[in-house]
Amino acid sequence: MTKPTVFISYSHKDEHWKDRLRPHLGVLEQQDRITIWDDRRFDAGAEWYNEIQQAMERAAVAVCLISADYLASDFCVKEEVPYLPERRDKEGLHIFPVIVKPCVWQTVGWLSRMQARPKDGRPLSAGDEHQIDADLAAIATEVHDLLKL
Numbered sequence: 001m002t003k004p005t006v007f008i009s010y011s012h013k014d015e016h017w018k019d020r021l022r023p024h025l026g027v028l029e030q031q032d033r034i035t036i037w038d039d040r041r042f043d044a045g046a047e048w049y050n051e052i053q054q055a056m057e058r059a060a061v062a063v064c065l066i067s068a069d070y071l072a073s074d075f076c077v078k079e080e081v082p083y084l085p086e087r088r089d090k091e092g093l094h095i096f097p098v099i100v101k102p103c104v105w106q107t108v109g110w111l112s113r114m115q116a117r118p119k120d121g122r123p124l125s126a127g128d129e130h131q132i133d134a135d136l137a138a139i140a141t142e143v144h145d146l147l148k149l
Contacts, residue, residue, distance in 0.1 A: 003035050004033075007037050007055050007056055007058075007062045008063050009063070009076060009080045011067060014100055014101070018038055021139070022036060024133075025063075027140065028144055052079070056084065056087070060094065062094070064095060064097045066099050066103065067101040085110045096142070097114055099116050100125060102126070117138075118138070
């Protein structure tokens, strides 16, 4: 049986937040329940654009790390964002927008209609270390429960 893929969409300026999330999802990957995909998995010489497209096509879950940098990124906004909600509507892709830093995400059409994480709408960066880990653990648990692992 193929393990579900969790696709992480983020601005490279927010790589720190991706690196904070990965260990929490990594518990599920370590148990051979999911495959985590982000764009740092490229092999030398890889056709990166095609690999990103294929990863988005395989994904059962997309975790989008939302910040002003993400919302201002041409690649994120023009290449990834249009495809993910389309897959959600047509194929049931689960999208988890995670607000990592304060930004005007509520003014962005596709985001304003979605329930963001953390659940209280507070950006991860507003929490202390303990709160950030608790929020990221809750997201990983929600992914686990959603995929019925």
